[in-house]
Amino acid sequence: MNLDPRPSIAILSRFRKIGIIGVPPLEVIRKANEHGLIIHDLDEPLVREDLETASPFLPRVYCAILRTAVVNALHLELDAIYVDTGPGKCDCALHTATILAEALPIPVIRTRNTDTEAFGTPLCQARHRLIERMLAITAGVKSAAPYQNQPPTCAPTAGFWGVPPRDFSILELFPETTHIYGWARCMENKTPADHDLEAEFNPEVPTVFFAQSFCAKTALARYLAKKHPHALYLDVDVHTTSSARAKVQAFLELSGVKA
Amino acid sequence: MILGDFGTSYCKFLDLAAPGGEPSIIATKELPSQTRVDLATGHLGKRFADRYVNELIALARGGEALIEEDEYVLLDCGSRDIKFIKYQNGKLADMGWNAECGASMGFTIELLERYYELDYTQLRVPEQTFSVTCGVLGMSDIFDAVISGVPVAEAVARFVKGIALNAYRFAGSPPHLYLSGGLCDNPLFVGSFPCQVTVLGRFVLLRGLEAEARQPNPPTQA
Numbered sequence: 001m002n003l004d005p006r007p008s009i010a011i012l013s014r015f016r017k018i019g020i021i022g023v024p025p026l027e028v029i030r031k032a033n034e035h036g037l038i039i040h041d042l043d044e045p046l047v048r049e050d051l052e053t054a055s056p057f058l059p060r061v062y063c064a065i066l067r068t069a070v071v072n073a074l075h076l077e078l079d080a081i082y083v084d085t086g087p088g089k090c091d092c093a094l095h096t097a098t099i100l101a102e103a104l105p106i107p108v109i110r111t112r113n114t115d116t117e118a119f120g121t122p123l124c125q126a127r128h129r130l131i132e133r134m135l136a137i138t139a140g141v142k143s144a145a146p147y148q149n150q151p152p153t154c155a156p157t158a159g160f161w162g163v164p165p166r167d168f169s170i171l172e173l174f175p176e177t178t179h180i181y182g183w184a185r186c187m188e189n190k191t192p193a194d195h196d197l198e199a200e201f202n203p204e205v206p207t208v209f210f211a212q213s214f215c216a217k218t219a220l221a222r223y224l225a226k227k228h229p230h231a232l233y234l235d236v237d238v239h240t241t242s243s244a245r246a247k248v249q250a251f252l253e254l255s256g257v258k259a
Numbered sequence: 260m261i262l263g264d265f266g267t268s269y270c271k272f273l274d275l276a277a278p279g280g281e282p283s284i285i286a287t288k289e290l291p292s293q294t295r296v297d298l299a300t301g302h303l304g305k306r307f308a309d310r311y312v313n314e315l316i317a318l319a320r321g322g323e324a325l326i327e328e329d330e331y332v333l334l335d336c337g338s339r340d341i342k343f344i345k346y347q348n349g350k351l352a353d354m355g356w357n358a359e360c361g362a363s364m365g366f367t368i369e370l371l372e373r374y375y376e377l378d379y380t381q382l383r384v385p386e387q388t389f390s391v392t393c394g395v396l397g398m399s400d401i402f403d404a405v406i407s408g409v410p411v412a413e414a415v416a417r418f419v420k421g422i423a424l425n426a427y428r429f430a431g432s433p434p435h436l437y438l439s440g441g442l443c444d445n446p447l448f449v450g451s452f453p454c455q456v457t458v459l460g461r462f463v464l465l466r467g468l469e470a471e472a473r474q475p476n477p478p479t480q481a
Contacts, residue, residue, distance in 0.1 A: 230351075230352075232354065243340065243356045243357075245313075246313040246314060246315055246356060247315060247354065247355075247356050249313055249315075249316070250313055250315035250316045250319065250354060251351070251354060253316055254315075254316065254319050254344075254351040254354075255351055
């Protein structure tokens with residue numbers, strides 16, 4: 001495994017298709033864009049393969065997003081994988097990178113994203129379907145271009161704090177005027193290691209603090225939910241269960257949030 | 260208008276048009292498949308009605324209808340899951356629904372009573388308890404205790420107390436709680452809580468449905 005990112009950026013021109021896990025530094029994405037590379041965001045479900053195919057490599061009780069990344073890495077034809085293992089990601093990704101480097105015949109390159117240049121968070125504060133805004137935020141990780149045609153900010157009526165979930169269907173329950181906080185906001189801002197931004201929330205609006213089950217961020221989500229005057233802590237594994245949906249639905253309705 | 264709370268083990272009904280308005284109850288396994296109601300809640304509710312209210316909302320509305328205080332914790336212990344609603348200053352402050360870990364507690368308690376031919380009204384609350392987080396996983400504690408010489412009734416009582424303590428912690432360990440659900444009828448379970456308990460019975464969700472039904476513009480949930 002390559003430990004130094006600089007030569008890894010230099011060799012990008014040799015590749016045609018790369019996969020990314022987490023948010024690699026903007027310099028990596030910029031060079032990949034310049035060379036016209038196809039970028040696959042391995043954190044999202046991309047292939048129709050059973051999540052169990054990751055089990056020889058990762059425990060079954062493990063972050064569903066990283067298990068998904070492993071399934072993608074095993075089934076997509078990639079030339080290299082860039083895994084962010086810096087303060088903007090997690091130890092689980094670091095260990096996953098180690099395992100993938102041995103399991104795959106392609107370079108698995110660790111990066112350490114400490115970018116501080118803020119791109120802004122217009123989608124997090126816009127009025128639009130939450131699921132589509134989250135899709136746009138995650139798609140944005142594959143581009144280094146500044147945001148164009150930024151949507152206007154709306155007054156929030158609810159909050160969603162957390163990472164983009166493995167199963168986006170939970171987002172269907174929120175009103176269009178839901179503001180996005182947490183790591184998803186850092187993602188749009190292209191500063192995934194900005195822990196201060198990640199910890200921000202709006203105490204004025206009922207907020208769901210979401211984390212993937214078995215993710216270290218469950219601790220932060222629950223801690224912040226306790227500080228927030230009107231919060232629901234929620235962790236979900238692979239799929240949104242009926243009880244998770246019911247909790248969000250009940251929380252929003254009983255908090256007086258209009259759909 | 261007929262209301263139905265379709266639980267895993269028992270279904271409860273209330274006909275708002277019937278004189279007296281007393282709820283009825285039937286074992287879920289005996290429920291006719293063609294049953295239809297106007298408004299439903301519960302694990303199986305979506306199959307039997309066009310309009311469905313999720314169980315947490317039904318529980319909260321039931322609590323609002325039955326409890327006069329502004330601050331309370333209402334815990335529902337059913338066959339398949341446990342859930343609670345906490346109100347402060349008349350507003351929702353916390354909630355929880357445990358259908359995965361901590362599941363099948365009520366079902367397991369009833370299963371054990373029948374298998375070992377026990378009568379929970381005759382069992383005293385034991386001093387010791389098992390650390391139980393799940394009805395299924397907790398069974399092995401019973402078997403281990405019986406093998407080591409603990410009488411079956413004592414082992415099952417420890418299990419039931421462990422389940423009550425788990426539910427109590429899940430609800431935030433309040434000094435007083437209102438209890439709802441089928442386990443309200445189990446004196447061993449109710450007596451195992453280490454706090455003051457007010458028993459509301461197994462029809463709280465129906466009362467919540469009734470409150471929803473009487474709303475002028477009720478929200479529709481598919």
